Each structure stands twice: as structure tokens, then as C-alpha cells.
Amino acid sequence: xxxxxxxxxxxMDAHNKVTGxxxxxxxxxxxxxxxxxxxxxxxxxxxxxxxxxxxxxxxPGVVSVFTAADVPVNEYGLIKADQPVLVGIGSxxxxxxxxxxxxxxxxxxxxxxxEAAAEACGLIKVDWFNLPVITDPFESMKSDAPxxxxxxxTNIAKHNRLRKGxxxxxxxxxxxxxxxxYETPRQEHAYLQPEAGLAYIDKDGIVTVEVAGQWAHxxxxxxxxxxGIPLDRVRVRHPAxxxxxxxxxxxxxxxxxxxxxxxxxxxxxxxxxxxxxSREESFLGHHKRHPYTIRAKWGANDQGKxxxxxxxxxxxxxxxxxxxxKVLGNATMQCTGPYDIPNVSVDAYAVYTNNVPSGAFRGFGxxxxxxxxxxxxxxxxxxxxxxxxxxxxxNLLMDGSLGSFNMPMPEGVTIRQVVDACAHQARWxxxxxxxxxxxxxxxxxxxxxxxxxxxxxxxxxxxxxxxIELHGSTEIERILLFHAGADCGQGAHTVLSQMAADxxxxxxxxxxxxxxxxxxxxxxxxxxxxRMTFMAGNSILGAAEVALHQWRSEERPAIGEYRFVxxxxxxxxxxxxxxxxxxxxxxxxxxxxxxVDTETGHVQVMDxxxxxxxxxxxxxxxxxxxxxxxxxxxxxxTILENFILRDGYVETPYFxxxxxxxxxxxxxxxxxxxxxxxDPQGPWGARGMA
Amino acid sequence: xxxxxxxxxxxxxHTCEVEPRLLLVHLLRENLGLTGTNxxxxxxxxxxxxxxxxxxxxxxxxxxxxxxxxxxxxTIEGLAQEGELHPLQESFWEKHGLQCGFCTPGxxxxxxxxxxxxxxxxxxxxxxxxDGNLCRCTGYHNIxxxxxxxxxxxxx
Numbered sequence: 104x105x106x107x108x109x110x111x112x113x114x115m116d117a118h119n120k121v122t123g124x125x126x127x128x129x130x131x132x133x134x135x136x137x138x139x140x141x142x143x144x145x146x147x148x149x150x151x152x153x154x155x156x157x158x159x160x161x162x163p164g165v166v167s168v169f170t171a172a173d174v175p176v177n178e179y180g181l182i183k184a185d186q187p188v189l190v191g192i193g194s195x196x197x198x199x200x201x202x203x204x205x206x207x208x209x210x211x212x213x214x215x216x217x218e219a220a221a222e223a224c225g226l227i228k229v230d231w232f233n234l235p236v237i238t239d240p241f242e243s244m245k246s247d248a249p250x251x252x253x254x255x256x257t258n259i260a261k262h263n264r265l266r267k268g269x270x271x272x273x274x275x276x277x278x279x280x281x282x283x284x285y286e287t288p289r290q291e292h293a294y295l296q297p298e299a300g301l302a303y304i305d306k307d308g309i310v311t312v313e314v315a316g317q318w319a320h321x322x323x324x325x326x327x328x329x330x331g332i333p334l335d336r337v338r339v340r341h342p343a344x345x346x347x348x349x350x351x352x353x354x355x356x357x358x359x360x361x362x363x364x365x366x367x368x369x370x371x372x373x374x375x376x377x378x379x380x381s382r383e384e385s386f387l388g389h390h391k392r393h394p395y396t397i398r399a400k401w402g403a404n405d406q407g408k409x410x411x412x413x414x415x416x417x418x419x420x421x422x423x424x425x426x427x428x429k430v431l432g433n434a435t436m437q438c439t440g441p442y443d444i445p446n447v448s449v450d451a452y453a454v455y456t457n458n459v460p461s462g463a464f465r466g467f468g469x470x471x472x473x474x475x476x477x478x479x480x481x482x483x484x485x486x487x488x489x490x491x492x493x494x495x496x497x498n499l500l501m502d503g504s505l506g507s508f509n510m511p512m513p514e515g516v517t518i519r520q521v522v523d524a525c526a527h528q529a530r531w532x533x534x535x536x537x538x539x540x541x542x543x544x545x546x547x548x549x550x551x552x553x554x555x556x557x558x559x560x561x562x563x564x565x566x567x568x569x570x571i572e573l574h575g576s577t578e579i580e581r582i583l584l585f586h587a588g589a590d591c592g593q594g595a596h597t598v599l600s601q602m603a604a605d606x607x608x609x610x611x612x613x614x615x616x617x618x619x620x621x622x623x624x625x626x627x628x629x630x631x632x633x634r635m636t637f638m639a640g641n642s643i644l645g646a647a648e649v650a651l652h653q654w655r656s657e658e659r660p661a662i663g664e665y666r667f668v669x670x671x672x673x674x675x676x677x678x679x680x681x682x683x684x685x686x687x688x689x690x691x692x693x694x695x696x697x698x699v700d701t702e703t704g705h706v707q708v709m710d711x712x713x714x715x716x717x718x719x720x721x722x723x724x725x726x727x728x729x730x731x732x733x734x735x736x737x738x739x740x741t742i743l744e745n746f747i748l749r750d751g752y753v754e755t756p757y758f759x760x761x762x763x764x765x766x767x768x769x770x771x772x773x774x775x776x777x778x779x780x781x782d783p784q785g786p787w788g789a790r791g792m793a
Numbered sequence: 794x795x796x797x798x799x800x801x802x803x804x805x806x807h808t809c810e811v812e813p814r815l816l817l818v819h820l821l822r823e824n825l826g827l828t829g830t831n832x833x834x835x836x837x838x839x840x841x842x843x844x845x846x847x848x849x850x851x852x853x854x855x856x857x858x859x860x861x862x863x864x865x866x867x868t869i870e871g872l873a874q875e876g877e878l879h880p881l882q883e884s885f886w887e888k889h890g891l892q893c894g895f896c897t898p899g900x901x902x903x904x905x906x907x908x909x910x911x912x913x914x915x916x917x918x919x920x921x922x923x924d925g926n927l928c929r930c931t932g933y934h935n936i937x938x939x940x941x942x943x944x945x946x947x948x949x
Contacts, residue, residue, distance in 0.1 A: 113886055120894030121882040123829015123869035127895060130828035293929050295833040295841055295895040345831075345895035346929050382834040592893025592930050724889045728931060732892065735932035758838035758927065766923040766933040773934060 107604035107611045108787050111724040115597045115616070116343065116590065125343040128315050129299035129379045136301070136375040137166055139363055140220035141356075142210040142227050143387060144190055144202035147238070147457040147751025148251075149231035151191050151200045151209070158226040159212055164219030166372065168227070169211040171199055173366055175331040181321065181353050185252060186423040186460075188329055188358055198253035201234065204422035204459050205752055206387045213363055213376055236751050240419045240454035241396075251422070251455045260420050260453040261428040263435040265680035267509045268446030270411040277402030277410055279486040285399065285475040289419075289746040290392035290464060290739075291755075293763050296345020297385040302360035303375035304368050309622075310337050310361050315344040317351045317589050318629035323621045325354055326361040337361065341619035347591035348736070349463030352631050353425050355389050356380065383756040390425050390462035391746050393418040393453070397438060397475040407489045407497045412507075414438045414475070416451040418461065418468070425462035427453040429632075432561045432675070436684060437472030439507040440480060441518045441554045442498040447507045449680070457751045463631055465736060469555055477551040491550045492526045500554075509681045513688065515790075517716045517780045521690040522552050525714035528776045529694035543702040546709075552692035556685035557791035558634045562674035565686070566666055567638035568625040569646040571603060573654050573661040582607055582614045583660075587627035588639050589619050594725035595635050601721055602640050602786065606647030625666070633689065633791030636721060640786025642667035669784065687782050689790040690716045695770075706742050708769075714776035718790035723777065726792055730775050739764045798862045802827065803871025811858045818842045818853035820861070821868060829869040829898050833927070840926030843899035844868045850906035852899075852925070869898035872905070880946040881905060881939070890939030892930035900926050904940045912948055916941070 119125040156168045171177055172193025178184040187199040190207045194200055202209070210227055214220035237243045237251065243258040251258050274280060300314030310330065316322050319339040327337045339357065356378050363376045380388060400413045416434055420427040435451040466473075484494035500506060502516045525531075531550065539545050558565050572583040584603040590596040596618055604611040617623045628638055642665055650663025673682045692714045698707040711734055720726040743762045747754040755761040781788025799808045802825060809824050821827045821844065830853060833841035842853045845867040872879040881901045884890065891897040900923065907914065907922035914922070919937050928936060 114889065114891070116894065117886040117889075117891060120891055120897050121869075121878065121885050121901065122873060123827070123898050125894055126828065127831065129832070130822075132826075294893070295839060295927065295929055296831070296893065297833065344893065345833075346893040348929075379832075382836070382839075592895075594892065728889050728892055728935060731932035731934045732930045733932075736929070757836045758834045759836045763927060763929060764933075765925075765927065766920040766937070769933050773932070 105605055106608055107601040108721050109719060112597055112601055112611060112722055114594055115600060127296050127343045127345050128301065128313060129296070131301040131313055131342060131377065133301065133303060133375040136377050137213050137215065138217040138220050139211055139213050139376050139378040140217065140224045141208050141359065142212065142224045143205065144207040144209050145205055146202045146231050147205055148234040148236045149202050150234060152230045152232050154191055155228040156210065159223035162219065162223040162226055164215040165212060165223045166215065167213045167367060167370065169363060169366055174329060174362060176329050179325050179329055179354060179358055180424055181426060182428060183424045184328065188362065203251060204457055206459055208359065211359055211363055213367065236457045238456050238458055238748065238751050240417050240456055243454050243456050244452065251457065258455045260424055260455055261431050263431055263449065263451040263675055263680060264678065265435065265447050265449035265507055266678065267507060270413045270446045270448045273410040273446050274402055276404055278405035279483050280400065280402040281479055281482040281486060282400040283479065283482065285397040285478060287395045287471045287474055289394045290744050291386060291746045291761055292348045292350030292464060293761070294346025294348060294350060297380045297382055298355040298388065299379040300356045300360050301375055301377045302364045304364050304373060308336070310365055311340065312357050312361050313340045313342055314357050314360070315351055316341055316357065317347050317591060317631050319587050319589065319619055319621050320626040321629065322354065322357045326358050329358050330361060330365055338622045341589050344589060344591045348465045349467065349631055350389050351591070352463040352629065353390055382758060386756045386761065387753055390421065390460040392464035393420065393427070393430055393461035393468065393471065395434065395471040397471065399475050399479050401479045401483060403483045403487060405487065407484070407487055407494045409442055409444050409483070409498045411446040412439045412444050413448045416472070418453045419458055420453040420455050421458045421460035422455065423460045425460045427461060429559055429561070430463065430468035432684065433556065434468035434472040436507065436556070437469045437553060438475055440473065440476030441500050441552060441690065443500050443504045444507060449507065458748050459753065465733065466555065467632060469553065470737070473551065473553040481549070492522065492531055495522055495552060508684055509679065510683045513686065515687070515780065515782045517778065518552060518554060518690045520780060521714050521716050521778060522692045524776050524778055525692035525694055525712055528714065528774060529712040531694060543700055545699050545701055546696065547699065548694065548696050550694050554688045554690050555633055555791065557637045557687040557689070558669065558685065559632050560672050560685045561682065562672055565628065565638065565669050567627045567642040568666045569627065569639065569642035570662065570664045571607065571643070571646040571650040573607065573650050576659065579607060579609050579654065580613065582609055583617065584614055585617045585624050586639060587619060587621065587624035588635050589630035591630055593729060594722060595630055598636060598721045598725060599639055599643065602643045603647065606644050607651065636789050637687065637785055637791050638667060638669070640789055644786050687784055687790060689792065708738055710772045711770045712774045712776070714778060716778040716780050716790065717792050718782040718785045719779050719788040720777055721787065721789055726777060727775055729792060731773055734773055735764050735769050738770060743768065796859055798858050800861050800864055800866055802866045803868060813857065813859055815858040816854055817856040817858050817861050820858040821853060827868050827870050831895055831898060833895065838927065840903060841896050841899040843902040843926065845902055845905060848909060850903045869901060872901065880943040884939040884942040884946065888935050888939040888942055890931065890936045896926060896928045900928065900936055904943070908944050908947060912944060914944060
């Protein structure tokens with residue numbers, strides 16, 4: 104019997120959020136704390152020849168200045184440690200004196216006030232030797248391009264290659280061949296809470312960082328690596344997190360905060376250090392959604408069966424790897440859509456440049472690939488005189504289909520049901536707006552569908568940990584749930600608690616959550632890649648089973664600890680790309696009606712119908728909130744937003760020139776259809792949602 | 794050259810010695826420790842710092858503390874009365890008008906001003922009223938729903 108799952112439960116943190124009691128990282132304070140400012144390189148590609156910090160050090164209020172020479176192990180990165188913590192003289196890693204994008208960090212100033220720290224940053228003198236700036240990934244891919252990172256013989260960070268069937272043999276069987284180039288822009292996460300954090304060394308000597316992030320244990324690992332100290336000497340705790348969307352997947356202020364308190368302690372100064380980034384620093388200092396150029400050539404026979412897809416994708420990875428390799432994997436997957444295509448040839452490249460690094464952002468490369476794939480299908484349908492939905496029906500994946508990776512799809516492929524439900528709800532017809540509204544106003548209606556994987560995929564070793572303690576005597580009076588999952592606003596903590604209540608068959612009010620703290624939990628993985636509900640649910644089910652067994656054996660408290668490890672995925676074969684890339688998928692389809700003013704170019708998004716198969720909506724209200732929010736971010740991405748770099752310099756560092764949707768820009772109506780076809784591997788059947 | 798400023802914040806009076814350039818938002822957050830009022834941008838676009846000044850919604854990053862001398866300020870912390878949440882707080886909670894919650898205090902204070910001038914707004918009027926407050930999570934739909942629900946509750 105369900106006691107908490109599948110029902111609307113209001114957000115557990117909502118009371119504190121509506122009363123102003125929630126503490127975001129910028130709200131944290133400790134007695135005697137110091138303030139830190141970071142000097143950014145401001146150079147897209149330059150080698151530091153000299154640096155003079157003496158004026159900054161003697162500036163009133165300044166306590167200390169730290170540079171590259173102060174970093175024990177001067178390298179970090181989520182997938183590859185390829186970025187200097189601080190760029191400059193005395194770095195103990197090769198290439199550590201070279202700034203590779205404007206947001207590379209070069210010095211930390213710690214002072215009594217933020218104002219004094221900022222003033223002192225301005226007094227640091229740096230001499231740079233300019234190096235060639237490469238901002239075009241196509242230039243960067245050329246064999247004679249200057250190499251941007253040490254120890255590499257190419258600027259191509261990753262090349263994915265898919266070869267299924269043989270596209271060359273079928274073009275002559277195609278009644279229609281569509282060839283097109285798609286370009287997608289850089290996008291800024293623009294979460295409302297700019298990066299901030301507080302660090303201190305606690306009474307046991309543990310370096311503690313309180314910060315907004317998406318994966319506490321990974322942040323802990325990277326801090327420990329840079330400081331050269333054991334993991335258990337570092338603690339990361341997430342207070343309230345003001346949005347993330349992938350933008351907090353990589354490190355921002357975590358390592359430098361830890362470094363500052365660590366070095367200060369060596370000088371005998373045991374004082375906390377706080378940093379708050381301005382909006383400009385946030386826009387400069389963290390990664391963006393990858394811009395892609397996608398060249399696609401697809402062919403279909405007269406019956407609308409897609410016979411071949413040949414696609415080349417080039418992603419601008421920016422200065423460092425971040426999650427580019429994983430994002431590229433998703434784009435590689437999505438660029439042929441949720442379709443069963445017998446002949447596929449894909450070459451996908453992520454390429455280093457001197458632009459702001461690219462990385463995780465909602466959809467993780469999927470939206471870029473899907474934009475090309477769906478546009479191709481629409482063009483083919485139009486060319487063949489077929490209805491856009493009917494064209495899809497003739498090509499959709501189903502259980503047992505080999506995807507473009509040439510391996511059977513995981514059981515539970517429901518894209519056909521999702522497409523049908525969406526078309527039905529929208530009363531789909533291709534011919535709704537055959538005639539113009541007026542001389543300059545036109546209406547149009549579009550259809551698109553896609554799939555989204557759960558997890559980091561492509562062989563990444565996934566895991567998710569949970570612990571449940573059952574307290575009481577004859578009945579369970581209180582459940583303590585320990586879990587490291589981050590709640591970035593998506594409602595994860597409410598959902599984790601619901602799942603624990605349900606797994607133990609106890610009312611939700613009895614669940615108490617201890618979350619997002621490396622000192623109380625083991626690794627639960629990242630709150631990203633649509634993985635948290637799926638992985639956390641399975642870890643909670645496992646922990647509950649153990650705890651309930653202990654309870655029945657009269658253990659008090661009964662404690663269950665469980666590390667969920669899903670089915671192992673595999674990485675792409677170098678030659679053919681053949682692999683079993685993903686554990687599971689969610690499926691989506693949308694119909695959008697727009698009005699276009701052909702004189703001004705203004706596009707008004709009128710109605711959106713969105714169908715999602717979420718397996719089971721653990722909390723329907725939260726699921727709807729995710730869908731509505733994502734549609735508006737996609738609306739911004741498509742129509743409003745464009746993060747502009749010129750010669751490596753950021754031209755849109757404020758909300759005044761990087762426009763995100765306001766309450767007046769959003770679609771007139773969003774209608775949601777939530778399907779609940781259980782995923783065989785999902786907890787309660789849930790698929791990835793957040 | 795510091796000046797004395799006397800402000801009534803959430804019904805309690807404070808006299809502070811401030812630099813003339815100090816912003817109201819910093820007075821609230823740093824001098825008075827009221828961190829419910831958030832700072833989300835450098836350019837007065839986001840509205841996260843919205844508070845009521847003599848009943849009117851202002852972005853507290855565009856008001857100098859000295860301009861608030863003798864003023865009556867209400868922040869998110871002062872909206873609940875004797876432990877009873879304000880209808881707007883109730884409805885943002887119930888209608889899921891928030892996700893990360895960072896924009897929420899500013900949204901609620903803006904909505905408070907809007908409803909005091911227009912107790913029965915249309916959805917379009919609400920959307921116009923919120924045009925100066927950014928939210929990146931919700932897509933605004935549930936915020937509008939929450940404000941409608943609060944308006945209806947206040948009217949009854």
C-alpha cells in the first residue's frame with residue numbers, strides 16, 4: 104500500500120523558503136569571519152610572466168594573498184584534472200602559468216571586509232605574454248592549430264564514432280534526402296543564487312566547506328586532491344541551494360575556500376572565510392551549455408521509413424574538459440533521435456578553445472542533438488508529404504529495437520505511447536494554420552519527441568548510498584534517513600523522504616532527513632543526469648529492506664545501510680561506437696503553437712502540450728513543476744538567450760544583456776500529460792525525472 | 794562621513810550609523826542580519842531583494858539606506874503575524890509557487906504590493922506586476938496560481 108509515494112506532498116523546505124529562514128550559502132556567517140575575493144585572469148590565452156602582490160598585501164585590512172605557489176597540487180577537474188586551481192608563477196603542474204580563458208583564477212585575497220579584498224585585487228600587478236587565441240572549434244581541430252593544453256597532441260578532447268550498417272549503400276533507395284546544418288548557442292544557467300560559500304576548520308581539524316553544489320562527495324574528493332590530504336580531513340555540506348541545472352556540477356568556489364582556510368591555519372590564523380560572487384563573476388566563472396554545429400544528412404524511402412542518418416557534430420568545449428566527454432555522448436545519442444535507423448554514421452567531436460568552458464546543463468547535450476534530429480524528421484516528412492507525427496510513428500524505437508549504438512534498448516521503451524498521447528491531447532493536425540492570420544502574422548505548429556537517459560552512462564561506475572535508522576519500541580516511531588543527494592530546488596529531499604516513508608510503510612511525518620553532508624553520508628552520487636530519483640529510490644528501497652529485517656529481529660534502533668549499484672553500462676567501441684550506453688530512459692513529446700510576426704521577427708509561443716513518461720510520479724506536483732520550469736528554460740534557450748563571447752571575452756555578463764524569460768515572455772498555456780508506464784528497473788517504476 | 798539612519802523594520806525600530814553610500818539591502822542583510830532578502834544580480838534586474846518601503850515594493854538594491862531614514866520597512870521575515878503565515882506565504886507553499894526559493898521573498902513582497910493596489914487581478918495583471926522579478930526554476934505558472942489563490946483568500 105502506498106503511504107507517501109505517488110501523492111502530492113508540499114515541499115518540506117517550503118516553510119523556511121516562504122518565511123526567509125532558509126540559509127543559502129551567501130547567508131552563512133560565523134564569528135570573526137574573513138572575506139575573500141578572487142582575481143580572475145581576464146585573458147583568454149596568455150602566459151603569466153610576472154606577478155606583484157606586494158601592494159595588495161600591504162593594503163589596509165588585507166590578511167593574506169594566495170597565488171599558484173600556495174596550491175599543494177595545482178590541478179582539478181571533475182572528469183580530468185586539467186585546470187590549474189590558480190594560474191601563475193610557481194605552479195607545480197605543467198602549464199600552470201597559462202590562462203586559457205578569461206575566468207581562470209589567478210589570486211585569492213583574504214581581508215577583514217569584502218571591500219578591502221576587492222580593492223586589493225585591483226592592486227595586484229600581472230604581466231602577461233599573449234598567446235594565440237583560438238575561439239573557433241573548427242580552427243582548433245586543424246592539425247596545424249597551436250595546442251591549447253599540455254600533454255596533448257590534438258585539441259580534440261573527444262571523438263565519438265558510430266557506424267551501424269552502411270549509409271553509403273542506401274542513399275539511392277531514398278525518396279527524400281535532407282541535408283542541413285544546425286547551430287545551437289551557448290546558454291547560461293542563470294540560477295538566481297550566485298556562487299557563494301563559507302569555509303572553516305572545525306574543532307577536530309576538519310576542513311569544512313559549506314557551499315551550493317550538486318555532488319558533495321565529488322567536491323570533497325577534489326578538495327582533498329588539491330590540498331593533498333586524506334578524504335576524511337575534508338567535509339562538504341550543502342545548505343539551501345538556489346538552483347543548479349548542471350551549472351554547479353563543476354567546482355566554482357569550493358577548492359579556493361578550502362585552500363584559503365588551510366593556508367591561513369598554517370599561519371596560525373584560525374578564522375572562517377566567506378566568499379560571495381557577484382552576478383558578473385558567476386557569469387564569468389562557471390561553464391555554459393555547449394554550442395554545437397551539427398551537419399546532418401538523412402534519407403527516407405517513399406513510405407517514410409528512415410534508411411540512413413549521417414551526422415557530424417562539433418561542440419565547443421571551451422578551455423578545459425569539465426563534463427564535455429559525457430555531454431558529447433548524449434549529443435551523439437540524441438542526434439539520431441528516438442528512431443530505429445538501420446544505417447547510421449555519426450562523428451561527434453568536443454574541441455578545446457579559449458572560450459569559457461562548456462559543461463553540464465539540463466539535458467546534457469541532448470537538446471542540441473534532438474534539435475537537429477527533430478528538425479530533420481520534420482523536413483523529411485514535409486518533403487515526402489507525410490504528416491509529422493505519422494512519419495515518426497513509422498520510425499520510433501520499441502522494445503527490442505537496436506538503437507544507433509547497435510545494442511537492444513533497455514526494456515520499457517514507451518516513446519510510441521508518449522507520441523500518441525501528446526498528439527491526442529493537442530488534437531494534432533498538420534494543417535491547423537494553413538492560412539495566414541493577417542499580412543504579417545503567421546501561426547505555426549510543431550511536433551518534437553525525444554528520449555533522455557538516466558545516469559552518467561557510457562561505462563561510468565554508478566553508485567548511490569543510503570542509510571535508514573528505525574527508532575521506536577513496538578512500532579516505528581521515527582525514521583532517520585541519511586542520504587547525500589543534493590536538493591537544488593527540484594524537491595529531491597521531499598521525494599527522498601516520501602520514498603523512505605513508503606519503503607517502511609510509515610507516515611511521512613515520522614521521517615527525518617539528514618542530507619547532503621559528507622560527514623553523515625557516504626557517496627550518493629550527483630544530483631544530475633536525471634539520476635537522483637532513480638538511484639536514490641533504489642538505494643532507499645535497499646536500505647529499508649535491511650532495516651526492516653533488523654527491526655523484525657528486534658534490533659533497536661534497526662539500521663539498514665545500502666549501496667545501490669545499477670546494471671553496468673559500457674563505453675563506445677572506438678571504431679563502431681557499439682555499446683550498451685544507458686541504464687534506462689524517460690520519454691517526451693511536445694506540440695508547440697507559435698505566432699510569428701514576419702515584419703518584426705517577434706515569436707510568441709502560445710500553447711505547449713508536453714507529454715512525459717516518468718514511470719511513476721513520486722510527487723506529481725514536483726514533476727509538473729519540473730516540466731513547467733524546463734519548458735520555460737527551453738523557451739529562453741530557443742528564442743531569447745544567447746551568451747555572447749567575442750575573441751574569448753564575455754559580452755553578456757549581466758541580466759541586463761543576457762536576457763532570461765520573465766513572467767511576460769512565457770508561453771500562454773502549458774498543458775501536461777504525465778504517463779506512468781513503469782520502468783522495470785526504476786524504484787516504484789519511476790524513471791529519471793530530476 | 795557616517796550618518797545616523799532610523800528605520801522601522803518589521804515593526805521594530807533601529808538606529809544605525811551608516812556610510813551614505815550603503816544600500817538598503819546591505820543594511821538589512823549585514824547590519825540587521827535579515828538574510829531572507831536576497832541579492833541575485835548587480836544591475837537591479839532580478840528583484841530578489843524586493844521589500845516593502847512604506848507599503849510599496851522597492852528593490853532594496855536601488856535604495857540607499859539614508860533614503861530609508863524614517864521609513865517603515867517590511868521584509869519577508871516580518872510578513873507572518875504572531876506565527877500565522879500571510880496568505881501569500883501559505884499559497885506559495887501550497888501551490889508549489891517555488892522551487893529553489895531564492896527568488897521567493899522578492900516575489901512575495903512584489904505580490905503583496907500588487908494585491909494591495911489590485912485585490913482582484915487578472916492573470917495578465919499579475920504577470921505584468923511580476924515583470925521585474927526573475928525566476929529560473931518554476932516557469933512562473935505556479936507563482937501566478939499562488940498569487941491568485943492568495944488574492945482570493947484575502948478577499949474572503
